[in-house]
Amino acid sequence: MRILITGAAGMVGRKLIARLAKDGTLAGRKITALYLHDIVPAQAPAIAGVDISIHTSDFAVPGAAADLVASRPDVIFHLAGIVSGEAEANFDLGYRVNLDGTRALFDAVRLAGFAPRLVFTSSIAVFGAPFPDVIPDEFHPTPLTSYGTQKQMSEALLADYTRRGFFDGVGIRLPTICVRPGKPNKAASSFFSGIIREPLGGQEAVLPVPRSVLHTHASPRSAVNFLIHAAEIDGNAVGQRRNLTMPGVAVTVGEQIEALERIAGPGVARRIREQPDETIWAIVKGWPTRFEARRARELGFAAESSFDEIIRAHIEDELGGKIS
Amino acid sequence: MRILITGAAGMVGRKLIARLAKDGTLAGRKITALYLHDIVPAQAPAIAGVDISIHTSDFAVPGAAADLVASRPDVIFHLAGIVSGEAEANFDLGYRVNLDGTRALFDAVRLAGFAPRLVFTSSIAVFGAPFPDVIPDEFHPTPLTSYGTQKQMSEALLADYTRRGFFDGVGIRLPTICVRPGKPNKAASSFFSGIIREPLGGQEAVLPVPRSVLHTHASPRSAVNFLIHAAEIDGNAVGQRRNLTMPGVAVTVGEQIEALERIAGPGVARRIREQPDETIWAIVKGWPTRFEARRARELGFAAESSFDEIIRAHIEDELGGKIS
Numbered sequence: 001m002r003i004l005i006t007g008a009a010g011m012v013g014r015k016l017i018a019r020l021a022k023d024g025t026l027a028g029r030k031i032t033a034l035y036l037h038d039i040v041p042a043q044a045p046a047i048a049g050v051d052i053s054i055h056t057s058d059f060a061v062p063g064a065a066a067d068l069v070a071s072r073p074d075v076i077f078h079l080a081g082i083v084s085g086e087a088e089a090n091f092d093l094g095y096r097v098n099l100d101g102t103r104a105l106f107d108a109v110r111l112a113g114f115a116p117r118l119v120f121t122s123s124i125a126v127f128g129a130p131f132p133d134v135i136p137d138e139f140h141p142t143p144l145t146s147y148g149t150q151k152q153m154s155e156a157l158l159a160d161y162t163r164r165g166f167f168d169g170v171g172i173r174l175p176t177i178c179v180r181p182g183k184p185n186k187a188a189s190s191f192f193s194g195i196i197r198e199p200l201g202g203q204e205a206v207l208p209v210p211r212s213v214l215h216t217h218a219s220p221r222s223a224v225n226f227l228i229h230a231a232e233i234d235g236n237a238v239g240q241r242r243n244l245t246m247p248g249v250a251v252t253v254g255e256q257i258e259a260l261e262r263i264a265g266p267g268v269a270r271r272i273r274e275q276p277d278e279t280i281w282a283i284v285k286g287w288p289t290r291f292e293a294r295r296a297r298e299l300g301f302a303a304e305s306s307f308d309e310i311i312r313a314h315i316e317d318e319l320g321g322k323i324s
Numbered sequence: 325m326r327i328l329i330t331g332a333a334g335m336v337g338r339k340l341i342a343r344l345a346k347d348g349t350l351a352g353r354k355i356t357a358l359y360l361h362d363i364v365p366a367q368a369p370a371i372a373g374v375d376i377s378i379h380t381s382d383f384a385v386p387g388a389a390a391d392l393v394a395s396r397p398d399v400i401f402h403l404a405g406i407v408s409g410e411a412e413a414n415f416d417l418g419y420r421v422n423l424d425g426t427r428a429l430f431d432a433v434r435l436a437g438f439a440p441r442l443v444f445t446s447s448i449a450v451f452g453a454p455f456p457d458v459i460p461d462e463f464h465p466t467p468l469t470s471y472g473t474q475k476q477m478s479e480a481l482l483a484d485y486t487r488r489g490f491f492d493g494v495g496i497r498l499p500t501i502c503v504r505p506g507k508p509n510k511a512a513s514s515f516f517s518g519i520i521r522e523p524l525g526g527q528e529a530v531l532p533v534p535r536s537v538l539h540t541h542a543s544p545r546s547a548v549n550f551l552i553h554a555a556e557i558d559g560n561a562v563g564q565r566r567n568l569t570m571p572g573v574a575v576t577v578g579e580q581i582e583a584l585e586r587i588a589g590p591g592v593a594r595r596i597r598e599q600p601d602e603t604i605w606a607i608v609k610g611w612p613t614r615f616e617a618r619r620a621r622e623l624g625f626a627a628e629s630s631f632d633e634i635i636r637a638h639i640e641d642e643l644g645g646k647i648s
């Protein structure tokens with residue numbers, strides 16, 4: 001089993017690599033090679049008996065994608081992409097990487113003539129307001145960002161290339177990943193992780209929106225579970241509709257904080273300071289709240305069942321089981 | 325009012341040109357220039373006081389689209405495209421013209437920095453089975469052809485480019501156009517027009533599917549009405565969701581034939597010979613039957629209200645009011 005990962009230096013990429021290294025197998029077959037691609041050098045774990053190679057290039061450059069798939073991997077995880085805020089700020093870069101880069105990769109696979117399983121990380125950013133309280137699987141994507149548009153277009157390509165037999169694609173729309181490890185960033189969604197991560201690390205966190213805000217989350221651990229399951233699932237069971245909204249845990253911010261208090265105590269939860277930010281709230285108001293994700297659940301994709309579990313996963317995976 | 329039409333040599337393009345020539349105005353402004361583009365030379369009507377120019381090029385070729393929009397037209401009707409069967413048979417050509425060509429045109433407009441109204445003809449081919457009996461406006465597009473995929477991707481671009489202010493786009497998803505003038509073609513849908521057109525012209529027509537088949541139609545006259553309305557509509561009223569499923573007349577094949585009999589008599593209707601074709605029926609079975617088209621109707625797009633009207637439009641527009 002030879003595996004190519006694009007975006008291997010990113011947060012989800014690194015966690016996927018660690019998981020594959022730990023499992024040693026994918027879809028019941030021993031992993032013999034990992035091809036790790038990113039625009040910056042990915043960190044390679046040492047794994048006995050696994051041939052690991054690092055590929056550093058921009059696959060939106062002509063020819064780069066062909067080089068990347070020349071080894072004809074059995075499974076491709078396509079995680080690479082420009083994030084939402086940057087794709088909005090830099091129109092050309094977003095389309096060049098998220099659309100043209102994805103298409104170059106897909107075409108390289110098509111022209112090489114092997115038909116690997118190809119797992120693509122899409123996003124709930126394909127949806128745009130207004131939407132119902134619970135978005136059904138058959139709801140139309142009408143993105144309100146260039147990032148969401150690029151994901152939607154890539155999903156469409158994935159479905160058509162799969163239908164044509166060029167590869168066996170599965171697109172997974174990730175909900176907000178929470179608790180993200182590391183530092184706060186400029187994303188409007190940053191606080192969803194920050195209000196858990198910072199207090200657990202002994203730091204103060206700012207809550208810029210009301211506690212009533214409802215949102216759907218999945219842990220980084222679940223994101224990796226989705227990827228592994230998407231690589232192993234029977235393609236025939238997926239059928240023609242290759243792009244699936246992943247399940248998650250829908251909670252209010254208030255419920256997030258209650259879970260933190262249950263797990264880490266009121267002293268930790270008191271490290272959250274409410275400081276309303278109208279700009280952030282205006283953005284967050286336009287985001288979807290809940291997803292049906294019926295098809296994904298029926299196909300065996302599973303997320304946490306409570307926000308308590310999401311916090312415990314963070315404490316286990318990032319804090320060595322300890323709370324500051 | 326200066327107007328660019330791509331695909332100006334096609335059936336809908338020719339009818340749109342004739343209508344604009346007759347009206348002399350669009351959106352209340354006198355038409356002063358028509359730029360007619362196609363890969364083959366479009367036929368130009370002589371219209372007093374209107375500057376007509378013929379542009380023959382493949383706008384998927386770099387630079388061609390920039391030349392085409394250099395005149396900065398006030399309204400662009402983007403009708404050009406490779407048809408469904410050809411896009412399915414020739415993968416590269418379909419993507420090159422229907423996706424890359426559309427994107428090249430959109431980018432040429434973006435880079436030229438004027439923001440015209442841009443009307444794009446999409447198709448109900450963006451939908452793929454299974455679907456409900458009546459497809460609601462918020463139903464997700466999951467095309468089962470490369471043509472439908474290219475239309476879906478172009479719709480996504482149109483919405484994002486409009487949101488960004490590069491142009492003011494309206495995408496209209498046309499139902500099956502019936503009665504198409506001219507000769508039968510190889511399209512699986514050819515018989516929907518054939519069973520009306522051929523008997524009215526004194527010829528025999530073959531019906532390859534059961535009379536119970538339900539399908540939605542709009543006349544060529546309605547297609548032109550949709551285009552004109554899409555050019556004239558208030559963009560603010562359309563909102564962020566720029567792609568609209570057009571209304572049509574949903575009838576069974578049996579009801580089509582009853583309408584023909586009502587209008588032209590039983591002798592004409594007897595020119596239809598039932599000759600089941602399993603291959604065609606298998607294709608037609610996967611097609612959508614009815615559309616809600618609520619948003620389009622609310623925005624003032626109107627089709628015929630009965631199949632009788634569609635037949636009468638054909639007799640008036642194509643047969644000079646006479647039946648053979």
